[in-house]
Amino acid sequence: MRFQGLDLNLLVALNELLAERNLTVAANKLNLSQPAMSAALARLRAYFDDDLFRMQGRQMIPTPFAEAMATPTREALLHIKAMLATRDTFDPTVSDRCFRVVLSDYAMHMLFCRVVARIARVAPKITFDLLPFDEKPDELIRRGEVDFLIFPNVFLSSSFHKEPLFEERLVGVAWRDNPEIADAPSFRQYMSMGHVATQFGRSHKPSIEDWLMVEHGLQRRIEVTVQSFTVVPHLIVGTNRIGTMCERLAMQASRTMPLRIFELPVPLPPFTEALQWSQVHKSDPAAEWVRKIILDEASLL
Incomplete structure (x- = not known):
């Protein structure tokens, strides 16, 4: 044309x-x-x-x-x-749309596995491409390369639509037999111990606990950095290191691993996981349908 x-x-x-x-x-x-x-x-x-x-x-x-x-x-x-x-009426039972979502492994474990399972029951041909953290996730939304972002609200751009999903808080985790921790560590002990921390991408973008630490003027002794929240417990068990994790994920890991969960001796506030999408999705019935399911499953948490 x-x-x-x-x-x-x-x-x-x-x-x-x-x-x-x-x-x-x-x-x-x-x-x-x-x-x-x-x-x-x-x-x-x-x-x-x-x-x-x-x-x-x-x-x-x-x-x-x-x-x-x-x-x-x-x-x-x-x-x-x-x-x-919007050319055709959206029918989830026959749609073969593929949705691209950028999210952390935490959001995938806690929320999106439930979303995918629910959609599979009613829309078996819909597929998902779940992508890890990108250096500039808002640029992917701007360019229309992904359908949704799921991250802590503080990391999402104010240029696009977003909606809160659920609130989460941070807790400390240690190996259950860590000889350096009897109960909850003091602030001085917590800051001086070796930490396993999650950071993302080649530039080591801070995860939420890193970001909150910096916001409060705190600096831990980080001995190991990883790109996945779910890996943190595996690098703590059998060592004297500790970590800071989202409470839901820590509780899930403690069911199968010898972990001790403790209250943080630092004043880190809770944070909100949020969903973000492009303006053009307002006229996309398929994207709107998936968005409503994401929000509904988040409300059940």
Whole structure:
């Protein structure tokens, strides 16, 4: 289809190039060959009479004109995607939609396993792609690459719709036979002991307990960092290290592992897990249906 002489399919190519800034990666995401993507870029340059990208090392750097095109191009494609999603009446019993969700392993264990099981009973063809933490999760929502984010509310952008799911608090965990802990440790003891902490991504983004510690001006002696909350107990049992975990997950782990759960001697407030989604989902009945189930299952916690 052409609009004022522009093949609108080229906007899809432009959107991916602006997102990835790498011709080969963009081509692979669109299932195009590299020569085909190069040809699309050449046609875009000719139509707009602008280079659109300049090479800096191996990275494609957008020109000022291309940068100005990024937001309207992305939003136009997202609205088209949402419009197409409403073309047919949504029937969960026959829908084969795949929903992409970025969430922590904590949210997956505590909530989303229940969501997936419930949906499987009534919508057996709906599938899920559950993704780990990303360095810029709000950018994935903005680009329409994921349907939902589930994280502590403090980590979610104010630019998109979000709704609280449930409240959680933090507790300490130690090996049941840890000789250094009789009951709950004092503040001084807690801060001086070796900790197993959860941090995410290559840049070691802080997890909620890390973030709250920093907010209160506290710094623990972290001896082991992991990228998964569920791994923390395994690295504590048999050692003198301790950890800080969400209470629900700690309770679940203590049923099968020799753990002692104790109250924290530091004033860390509870936090709220929240759900976030894109504006375009307001007109997507399938996404709205899944969202209601997520909220309903969260209310049961």
